[in-house]
Amino acid sequence: MNIKEFFQIISLLYLLFLLYGFLVISNFNFYLTLFYGIPIVFWVIWAKIKKESWDIYNKNNRIVPLTITTLYIFLLSLFWHNIFNFIFLGNVLLILIITKFWKISMHCYGLSAMSYLIYKFTGNVFLFVIYIFLLIITIYARIYLKKHTYSQVLVGTLLGFLFNYVLLNVLR
DSSP: OOHHHHHHHHHHHHHHHHHHHHHHHTTSOHHHHHHHHHHHHHHHHHHHHTTOOTTOOSGGGGHHHHHHHHHHHHHHHHHSOOHHHHHHHHHHHHHHHHHTTOOOOHHHHHHHHHHHHHHHHHOOHHHHHHHHHHHHHHHHHHHHTTSSOHHHHHHHHHHHHHHHHIIIIIOO
């Protein structure tokens, strides 16, 4: 396996890292994690329709799945009230708004957000460090694979941490 293949695998495993993170922060609520996994299926189908790779490289092709994911989480939150729906909705809505104007790394955003949420909800420093390590590898991979620029991964990473910090510490 060469370095490019390794980074492609890491980029794909990103989705599993997010789902595992949802399991951890929801105290292993399988149903909640399953409901959060449904948009991932739609993303993969949408990528196939648009004849793109699963990570939807084209910024404009991200608008529809982000909009549908936002509506999905909004509807889910109408029937299932919990802080995770609020957090997920806020994050997807922010990424949707930014994506209308600029492309950021959703991989870096998602992993930085999840690493902060894992630390905030569990206090598990070991798992937090693992997610930071995965984030660092992902930052390098996204640049190496030419999926993003330095500024796109930097902004995605910083926004993931900062927005979730604001959601959980300032707005409460």
